[in-house]
Amino acid sequence: APSNQPVYRATTTAPVNIAVIKYWGKRDTTLNLPTNSSLSVTLSQRSLRTLTTASCSPSYPAEDTLNLNGKPQEIQSSKRTLACLSNLRALRKSLEDADSSLPKLSTFHLRIVSENNFPTAAGLASSAAGFAALVRAVADLYQLPQSPQELSRIARQGSGSACRSLMGGYVAWRSGELADGSDSLAEEVAPASHWPEMRALVLVVSAEKKDVPSTEGMQTTVATSELFAQRVSSVVPERMTAIEDAIRVRDFPKFAEITMRDSNTFHATCLDSWPPIFYMNDVSRAAVRLVHDINRAVGRTVAAYTYDAGPNSVIYYEEKDSELVAGTVKAILGTNITGWDGPFYEPLANLT
Ligand code: 2P0
Structure with a gap:
């Protein structure tokens, strides 16, 4: 490779986020605009994250390239x-047009190298961290002045849930109303420091690739589920308001009940799709029963489960209940359930 040419480079990491009010359904598939708002908790990057380096150079030939976990992507x-x-690139181009002293990075080919430290496409929100890291890395490379919220509009087009991984803490993705998607953005509801006791336990039930990819599953649900319309028109809007209130006052039992109910409603619309879609399996359901058993035995709600488009469980709890929740779940599910792929992840449910 020609060595006298400069190489510009930026490296970043982006965290996984786990929704407590689920995004499921698109009203525009090209712009990736959702049928409903959603809300997530950003997990600690100590356990689950994507690491991405973006570089560009006049010496890079032919076209932009992307390598994910050691494999070149199409x-x-x-x-x-x-x-x-x-x-x-368009944002970089406008900086270059305004200041002719800037190197013309927008004209160089990009090389993006990305690595997850967890199973890709197993329902662990890898596309969320992946596209958030890609957008952040290129934005850093290009030294763009845009805020995380403005970048969330771009990340959303990579993968809907990615717009929520550009911020820490409790993040809402406002569905917006405009046809061009300019108001479909992520917004920080509260920083991680607002609720430092929050924890999440991620149970990897299976690291296999999921059966039905999210985009395809959503399309089937939107087109065929009779329960779906009600979820979008009234169930989710009421829950968004209620869970934001619960977060504001750190009401864990309320946060937990809404989280569990919204996971259940989302999976109910999957089951109500035609043909039906199954993401949870017997191990997932055993974890649901166990969480309800723990809450009943303790006499208050100390744990909340939630499931995405796969069988893995995420269990939210507060630090003071670690032994009760994480200890019991590990002791019971870790040894007595077959079909367990492990491992357990115990990220703090926030950015650190
Ligand atoms: C969520 N999920 O809110 C929901 C809950 C899965 C279940 O966002 O088609 O990979 O790339 O916009 O973001 C997974 O969907 O879908 C997802 P696309 P994405 O986290």
């Missing part, structure tokens, strides 16, 4: 990746 056929990169 970037040219990924409309979503191309959309993110062209949005970022």
Whole structure:
């Protein structure tokens, strides 16, 4: 490779986020606009994160490239990746147009190298951390002045849930109303420091790739589920308000009940789709029963489960109840259940 040419480089990490009010359904598949708002908790990067380096150079040949976990990706056929990169380039181009002393990075090819420290596409929100890290890394490389909220509009086009991984703590993705998606953005509801006792235990029930990819599953649900319309029109809007109130006053039992109910409603709309979609399995259901058993035995709600488009459980609890919750779950599910792939992750449920 020609060695006298400069290489510009930026490296960043992005965390996984786990929704407590689920995003499920698109009203626009090209812009990735959701049918409903959603809300998530950003997990600590100590356990689950994507590490991404973006570089560009006049010496890079041919085209932009993306390598994920050591494997070259077909970037040219990924409309979503191309959309993110062209949005970022356009922002860089406008900086260069305004200041002719800036190097013309927007004209160089990009090389993006990305690595997850957890199973990809197993329902652990890898696309969320992945696209958030990609957007953040290229934005840093290009020295863009845009805020995380403005960048969330770009990350959303990579993967809907990615817009929520550009911020820490408790993050809402406001569905917005406009057809161009300009008001469909992430917003920090509260920083992680607002509720430092919050913890999440991630149970990897299976590290296999999921059966039905999210995008396809959502399309089937939107087109065929009769329960779905009610979820969008009244159930989610009421829960968004209620859970934001619960977060504001750190009311764990209320936060927990809404979280569990919304996971259940989301999986009910999957089951109500035609043909039905199953993401949870017998091990997932055993964890649901155990959480309800723990809460009943303690006499207050100390734990909340939630499931995404896969069988893995995320269990939220507060630090003071660690032994009760994490200790019991590990003791019972870790040894008595077959089909357990492990491992357990115990990230703090916040950015550190
Ligand atoms: C969520 N999930 O809110 C929901 C809950 C899965 C269940 O966001 O098509 O990978 O890339 O916009 O973001 C998974 O969907 O979907 C997801 P696309 P994404 O976290």
